[in-house]
Amino acid sequence: MVELKAPARPRKAASRPLTCCDTTLRQFGLPEGGNAVTVALVGQPNVGKSTVFNLLTGLHQHVGNWPGKTIEQKVGLCQEEGVPLVLVDLPGTYSLTAGSEEERVTRDFIIQQQPDVVVLVADASNLERNLYLLSELVLLPPPIVLALNMVDVAEQNGIAVDAEALSRALGLSVVAMVAAKNVGVRDLLDVVEQIACDQEVYSPARPELRPDHRQVLDTLLQVIEGHVPPPYQPYWVGVKLLEGDREVTELARGWLPAERWEKVHNILFRHEDAILDIAGGRYEWVAAVLEGAQIQHGLGQVTLTERLDRWTTHPIWGLGILGAAAALMFFLVYAVGAPLQGLMEDYLVTAPAAWVTEALQGAPGWVVSLLTDGIIGGAGTMLTFIPILAIFFAALGFFEDTGYMARAAFVMDRFMHLIGLHGRSFLPLFLGFGCNVPAVMGARIVDAPRARLLSILLAPLVPCTARLGVLATLAAAFFGPQAFVVTLTLIVVNLVVLALLGVLLHRVVLRGEQVAFIMELPLYHRPNLQSIGLFVWHHLKAFIVRAATIIVGASLVVWALSNLPTGDIGTSYLAAFGRALEPVGRLAGLNWELMVALLASFVAKENSLAVMGVLFGAGQSGLGLTDLLPTLITPASALGFLAMQMLFIPCVATVAAIKKETGSWAWTLLDLGLLLVVSFAGGIIAYQVGLLLGWG
């Protein structure tokens, strides 16, 4: 049993210079050159690291990406009395081997930024694996505090951790806490501040090397002596060289003169299996530390987590529960979010557009069109998605915080692996049936970078409500009683294409990622409302910033293409482009009007119908569009058009989201290129099938 509450100590003044950089200080409105403690939060995924970060920083957070990476960077300020603490929430990682971007970001930050204190947030109920990360951290210079989180969950599961014994065994401070209940966080702050301000010698227990490897390491250290530039530590570099760490090996090759590198190379060649004993030593160190900390496992105890997991991870019932959870989420999203979206549409799009039209009565038509169609129609429509996104992210935050997300990922994993995705990709892709934008943005919950990228690239192939709306309208007009079969077939074909493209990208372009062998299933625990609230807030803020910048820009470009030079879409650049593509469109039975309608769907999928109405003169003919179209287009052409429309590049907002989330024009353009090829191929095949069926 651990004591969770300790009397708060008075805050101290710093007795040594503290190291927060001026840029960060400016970010939080602190005076440059002032004292602030930089604290790095490190830990595995699902250990409550974000809960600790949110508790300490509240809304004083800056969220962005690590320079040159697609990994989220969160920096926050904790300022009560005493020295301000600047907290950096490093990406969740299991080790520091530089095998993944998360590991590289974490390792580079600790080595190069040298935070005053590193807080390792560990799950007390799964301490072994957390201690493995610690065995690597103790080789680096910054002092470490072990925040032993979720001790209540550990106790419920028959695991008692003696924090004091653990502290003695590790030679560093250990703070027992329950972050979800705000217990022990005060103690953590006090310990962090004490360590940052004091000049006590920091000497944690470190994994030992086997005597023969110790000699090899000593020889290696003699060879590299004087050639390891700060902030790298020669001992750490030596160990990493023996481990065969590629990044450090490349660095050392650059640092050392040729003759010294030759010596290093010879030593490493003779001891290429030293890694087995170095890494093996870490596992032994973990086992020894745990023995010293007197961890007791409740034997034969069937825990709540185990009882729930019998259902939630069951191959059949698990799928049923996931289906029910997803259905509930989508019920909330559409039953609650959709009416709110309609309301916001009235206030953010319709009313402002009417007001602008009224206010600018004497102004040129293009100015009114630019404001109403380009800006209000583009960005305003995007903002109406806020209620839907808020509910979706709240549901995701809830699943994540309770531990259910890992189970959902587990039961879907086997299916998603078939197309190179991880189980976590399921929920964001599923959301794509509503709108592709949140599907692309939701891919952030996928940890593995390649699987995240693949989820983003495949999201446009999930038919969104707008595409389904166009499909439903046109299928009913052309195919009458057979409309349902045609609609269902086209949706199934869409999902089959998604799977095939997933396999293709996985095997050809994104090959090489190791499939996770063990999926970590954290214990269930009560969700923390503050964490969920901040999760929702950060994602919505990112979305709003995006809508106000890149989406407005993209909307304006497309508006210009569909209005210039005459203000009439029939004679616009977009129409000229459509006419130029007509020879290709003919292969799928599409005339130039249908090509323009397809291209106009780039603004918003529903635009196809509006553009068809204009180009086919629905208003002048006195017939509705659905009555007019069957008289002008054959069912085979309609099938070709619908197949192309379903597989075509997504709307501009989704493209903007893809660019933002991948951080790369190359991936965005590759995705668009692939979708163009797939949609044209799909349209041609569908048209030919239509002709074979006698629909010409």
Add this chain to the structure above:
Amino acid sequence: MLREALTLIGAGQVTGVDDLATRLGLSSSLAGQLVDDLVRLGYLQGASTCTSTCRSCPLSDGCAGMSQVFALTERGRRAVTSP
């Protein structure tokens, strides 16, 4: 400990990660990481999962395509036999 794990796997003395964890005195989670490490370092390789051979296996329903078979690489075999 990694050499011990390699020796056990190479000799076919373990039936799964849980078994390996028990023999090494680790949790299943940490033993899984150990196997991941051995794969990453090139001492073990994952054989293809449930290929056509599995169709005739009476236990295939139980593993549902989730099992993964590992074998020692050439480097792994050398490490086991070297002192």
